[in-house]
Amino acid sequence: MLPLYLALKEMARNKRRFSAVFLIVALITLLVLFTSALGDGLSLGASEYFDRMGSELVVFQKDVDYQLQASRLGRSRLSQIRRVPGVAAVGPVGVSTAAIIAVNGAATDGLDVALIGVEPGEPGAPAAYAGEALNDSRAAHAVLDRHVVERLGIPLGATITLKVVQGMEEQLYDLRVQGFAEGRKVNYIPSIFVPLRRWERIRPQETPGGNEGADLLFNIAAVKLDQTAPPDAVAAAIERTVSQVEVTDPVTAYRTTQGYNDMQSTISMQQGFMLLIVVLIVGSFFQIQTLQKVAQIGMLEAIGASSRMVITTLLIQIMITLVVGLAIGGAVMWAMAQVLPATVPIVFSGTKITITILSLFAAGPAAAMVAARTILKIEPLRALGLSG
Amino acid sequence: MSTLETQSVSKIYHMQGSEIRAVDAVSLQIQPGEFVALAGPSGSGKTTMLALLAGLLHPDDGEVLINGRSLRTMRKAELAAFRLTHIGFTFQSNNLVPYLTVRENVELMLRLNGALDQQGRARAVELLTRLDLGKRLDNLPSQLSGGQQQRVAIARALVHEPSIVLADEPTASLDTSRAHQVVSTLANLIHEQGRAGVMVSHDLRMCAYADRVLHMEDGRLVEEAVTA
Ligand SMILES: Nc1ncnc2c1ncn2[C@@H]1O[C@H](COP(=O)(O)OP(=O)(O)OP(=O)(O)O)[C@@H](O)[C@H]1O
Ligand SMILES: [Mg+2]
Numbered sequence: 001m002l003p004l005y006l007a008l009k010e011m012a013r014n015k016r017r018f019s020a021v022f023l024i025v026a027l028i029t030l031l032v033l034f035t036s037a038l039g040d041g042l043s044l045g046a047s048e049y050f051d052r053m054g055s056e057l058v059v060f061q062k063d064v065d066y067q068l069q070a071s072r073l074g075r076s077r078l079s080q081i082r083r084v085p086g087v088a089a090v091g092p093v094g095v096s097t098a099a100i101i102a103v104n105g106a107a108t109d110g111l112d113v114a115l116i117g118v119e120p121g122e123p124g125a126p127a128a129y130a131g132e133a134l135n136d137s138r139a140a141h142a143v144l145d146r147h148v149v150e151r152l153g154i155p156l157g158a159t160i161t162l163k164v165v166q167g168m169e170e171q172l173y174d175l176r177v178q179g180f181a182e183g184r185k186v187n188y189i190p191s192i193f194v195p196l197r198r199w200e201r202i203r204p205q206e207t208p209g210g211n212e213g214a215d216l217l218f219n220i221a222a223v224k225l226d227q228t229a230p231p232d233a234v235a236a237a238i239e240r241t242v243s244q245v246e247v248t249d250p251v252t253a254y255r256t257t258q259g260y261n262d263m264q265s266t267i268s269m270q271q272g273f274m275l276l277i278v279v280l281i282v283g284s285f286f287q288i289q290t291l292q293k294v295a296q297i298g299m300l301e302a303i304g305a306s307s308r309m310v311i312t313t314l315l316i317q318i319m320i321t322l323v324v325g326l327a328i329g330g331a332v333m334w335a336m337a338q339v340l341p342a343t344v345p346i347v348f349s350g351t352k353i354t355i356t357i358l359s360l361f362a363a364g365p366a367a368a369m370v371a372a373r374t375i376l377k378i379e380p381l382r383a384l385g386l387s388g
Numbered sequence: 389m390s391t392l393e394t395q396s397v398s399k400i401y402h403m404q405g406s407e408i409r410a411v412d413a414v415s416l417q418i419q420p421g422e423f424v425a426l427a428g429p430s431g432s433g434k435t436t437m438l439a440l441l442a443g444l445l446h447p448d449d450g451e452v453l454i455n456g457r458s459l460r461t462m463r464k465a466e467l468a469a470f471r472l473t474h475i476g477f478t479f480q481s482n483n484l485v486p487y488l489t490v491r492e493n494v495e496l497m498l499r500l501n502g503a504l505d506q507q508g509r510a511r512a513v514e515l516l517t518r519l520d521l522g523k524r525l526d527n528l529p530s531q532l533s534g535g536q537q538q539r540v541a542i543a544r545a546l547v548h549e550p551s552i553v554l555a556d557e558p559t560a561s562l563d564t565s566r567a568h569q570v571v572s573t574l575a576n577l578i579h580e581q582g583r584a585g586v587m588v589s590h591d592l593r594m595c596a597y598a599d600r601v602l603h604m605e606d607g608r609l610v611e612e613a614v615t616a
Contacts, residue, residue, distance in 0.1 A: 002499050006485075013487040013528065295482040302444060302479070303544075304472030305500055306465055381444060385435055385480045385556070 003312035007320065018321070021289075025282070025325025029360070030333050032278050036352050037337075039267035041345030045188035046260050049114075050250035052184050055091070055123040056231045057223040058253045062244045066256045068095050068186070068219055073245070075216045080242045086229030087238070091122030092196055094218035095186060096203040101172070102161035103154050113148055114191035115162070116184075117199025117218060124222035126193055128179030131156045138197040142175040146183040147190030150342035156180070160192075166208040173202045187257075223247075271352065279359045283367035286318055290371035297375050298382050307376050314372055318364045326357060389456050390417040391551050391584035392441060397450030398607075399436050410436040412607035413450065420551070423578045423585040425595040428604035434588040435480070437604065438554050441586065442475055443467040455551060472500055476545030476553040476583075480560060483541035484529040490516060490540050491525040497548045508547065515543040519573055534561030535570070542574055546581070553578060555587040559594050571597045 011018045044051075050058070059081060061071040073092070081090045094117035099110045118125040120134040126143055127133055134143055144154060154160065154177055162173045175194060184191045194202070200216060201209055225234055235247040254260060297310055337346060399411040410433045418424050426434050439445040440452055443459045452459045454474055462470060471477075476497075484493045494512040498504040516522060519539040529537055538558050545553050555574065559567035571587070575597040578585035587598065595601045603610045 005499070009492070010487040296485060299479065299482050300485070301468070302442070302471075303477050303497065303500070304468050304470075304475070306468050308465075309500070381439060 003309055003316050006313045007317040010317065011320065021321055022325045022328060024285070025321060025360075026328035026332065028278050028282060029326050029329030029356070030336075032274055032356050033329070033333055033348070033353060034336070034346070035274055036271045036356070037333075037346040037348050038344070039271055040347040040349050040352070043260075043264055043267055044183075044345060044347050045185045046257065046263065047251075047254040048183055048185040049116075049191065050254045052126070052182055053124065053222055053250045054127075054224075055222040056225045056249060057235055057238070057247050058250055059090075059221040059223060059238060059242075060246045060248070060253075062246045064246075065258075066246070066248060066253050067258070071219045073218055073221055077242055077245065078221060081221060081223060081238055081245075084234060084237050084241055086226050086234035087223055088226045088229075089123050089224045091119045091124035091222045091224075092216070092218040093118055093124040093220050093222055094196060094199050094203065095220075096199075097189070098162045098164045098192075098202070098204070100148070100152065100160050100192070101163045103152055104158050105161075108152055110163070111148065111152060112189050114186035114189050115164075115199065115203060116186070116191050116193050117196040117203065118193055119196050122222075123224045126181035126184060128181055131177070131179030133179055133181075134193060134195055137195045139195060140173070140175050140198055141178040141195065143179040143181050143193040144177055145181050145185070145191045145193075147185060147342065148192055149180050151190070162202065164202055165204050167206050169208060171202070171208055275356060275359060278356075279363040282360055283363040285367075286364045287367040287371045290314055290368045291375070294375055294382070297372070301376060302381075310376065311369070311372050314368050315365050318368050319361075322360055322364055326360070390453075391420050391422075391455060392416075392418040392586070393453040393456075394440070395451040395453070397440055397447045397452055399433075399440060399445055400448045409607045411440060411447075414604075414607075414609050415450075416602065416609065418552075418584040418586065420584055421579055421582040422600070423575050423587070423598050425598035425601045426586055426588045426604060427590055427592065427595055427601055429590065432604040433607040434604055435556055436607075438556055438586065438588060441552070442471055442477060442554055444471075473548070474551050476548065476550040478538065478541035478545050478555045478558050480557045484537055484544075486529050489526045489528055490521055490532070493529070493540055494543045494547050497544050501548050503548065512543065512547050515546055515577075516540070518577070519543055519570070535563070535566050538562065539570055542570065546577055546583075549581070549583075551583060553583050553585045555585070557588050557590075559589060559591060564593075567591070567594060 059073065060066050061073055064070040078090050078092060081087060096115050097112060098115040099112050100108055101110050102108060118134065120137055125134055128143055134141060142160065148154065156177060158177045159174050160177060162175065164171050164173065181193065196218060225231060231249060238247045239245060300310055340346065394414055394416050396413045396415050397411060398409065398413050401408040401410055414437065426437060428434055436445065440447055443452065443462065459467065485496060488496060491512060494516060495504055495509065498508040513525065516525060519542060521536060521539055524532060524536065538561060542555065542558060545555065558574065559571055562570060571594045574587065589595060
């Protein structure tokens with residue numbers, strides 16, 4: 001096939017130039033995909049807990065604008081919610097903060113974590129990818145999310161020491177690490193899960209050790225529905241039958257948190273702009289590259305090469321360039337993702353990678369076509385020295 | 389039937405109100421095996437004439453016929469295909485594909501025609517050898533002198549056995565002795581192979597190798613000098 005022959009010959013005889021071209025495409029790909037992944041990683045910090053919650057509905061206290069820390073629910077609400085038709089299970093979720101100051105007695109730099117109290121086996125409690133999920137409703141056990149595990153390098157079975165401010169004092173509590181769960185950041189900080197009864201005692205509060213006997217308070221309730229139950233209808237039913245609550249789905253729960261939308265639109269805008277600029281750069285790059293072949297293309301046309309042959313040659317070469325460049329860029333990105341410290345959150349979105357690749361594959365050839373059309377019209381004559 | 393014939397062909401350029409009659413009612417006939425030189429001062433319309441003969445320009449008036457077929461009714465793709473099989477071309481400059489070797493540049497013409505076979509390859513080497521490039525087969529154009537590049541273009545213009553060979557100033561970048569050698573080789577090949585050849589040159593010594601010399605001035609054929 002002649003176009004392929006010409007495209008490959010040109011590349012083979014200009015190895016240095018085309019290596020540079022590959023590199024540019026690779027770097028550009030890397031730039032787009034990586035900044036995009038960083039942005040998504042950042043926004044994940046706001047959504048991860050709810051994204052992985054695994055329940056269809058979340059119950060908040062009424063009129064707190066779905067603010068996790070502002071919401072207060074008591075134990076009596078749980079049984080009321082559970083009685084609503086369509087509800088399969090309800091789990092209380094209490095969220096506060098603490099710092100891990102030691103692992104197996106060895107001091108750490110002090111990692112701030114979300115201290116989340118859940119009822120073992122109920123909605124809101126995480127599954128463990130290693131070790132065991134929480135199974136004792138009072139024990140001093142903890143399940144750590146992946147971010148905590150990776151940052152502190154904690155082994156299963158280790159004892160971690162939490163520092164919590166209660167009243168005027170700092171209290172230290174030891175917990176045994178029973179399992180690891182997937183990442184579940186809450187408000188950008190990684191999380192550890194403990195049984196709600198234990199959480200009640202060790203969370204930051206006025207009275208050290210908590211008030212035995214007081215009504216158990218938590219922040220929100222996670223609701224799992226019967227398979228066939230329509231979420232909207234059940235949500236409405238809960239709001240009708242249980243007083244002073246507001247029900248939503250996990251996605252709305254984080255979307256409405258303060259600052260989330262601002263941040264999200266900043267990130268999207270950044271990603272969009274980056275893509276646009278890169279598409280323009282790649283486009284003009286290929287356009288210039290094509291325009292540089294004016295003399296050659298004109299000569300080929302003049303000796304009788306068809307426009308289609310010339311254009312196919314250009315396209316094949318651009319496709320090869322993009323494929324090789326994207327492959328190199330992708331490989332470098334993958335390598336970087338492996339060596340990057342766990343503290344840098346990066347998330348690769350399949351959709352965004354696809355959009356980026358498709359945009360590049362559209363922009364390169366489109367720009368080259370625009371250039372080629374002009375060339376093909378005038379250049380056979382210019383090859384003869386007639387200006388056309 | 390003539391291989392190449394024009395009937396009162398004209399090409400007019402319009403420039404800010406004034407018109408330039410680059411080619412003005414030119415009629416000519418060239419027979420198989422005939423080598424014609426087109427001479428004339430710079431700007432007299434020689435290259436424009438070649439472009440008309442090759443179907444790269446549409447005449448504003450008159451007809452170009454190749455092997456009795458008028459180019460007028462052919463569409464662009466058709467003309468390209470026609471050029472590919474019937475015409476061999478060398479240009480004043482920018483003759484070669486820079487990333488193909490001498491041999492590959494000549495073979496390209498066969499590849500374009502979908503006719504690269506053993507015989508074709510052998511013919512390419514033979515032509516290049518006759519043009520004194522037997523030792524430069526695997527060089528890239530950038531490694532050749534201007535004159536050597538012109539000779540590669542001549543080989544390319546002949547390798548697919550076209551009925552017409554059009555050469556625009558093939559000797560412009562050659563020294564005198566080399567120019568004589570190239571033009572005499574071109575003339576011999578055209579005569580031997582029975583092609584119709586048109587060579588643009590304003591060097592009258594080169595025109596001596598032609599069977600006929602057509603003189604152009606301001607787009608017109610002014611006289612016809614018979615040299616052989
Ligand atoms: N695209 C164009 N627009 C306007 N005028 C043109 C165009 N192309 C050529 N001309 C004019 O047509 C005339 C003939 O040009 P042409 O290139 O055919 O001359 P030539 O005999 O080949 O000259 P040279 O010996 O310098 O190559 C010139 O006056 C030139 O300026
Ligand atoms: Mg000229």
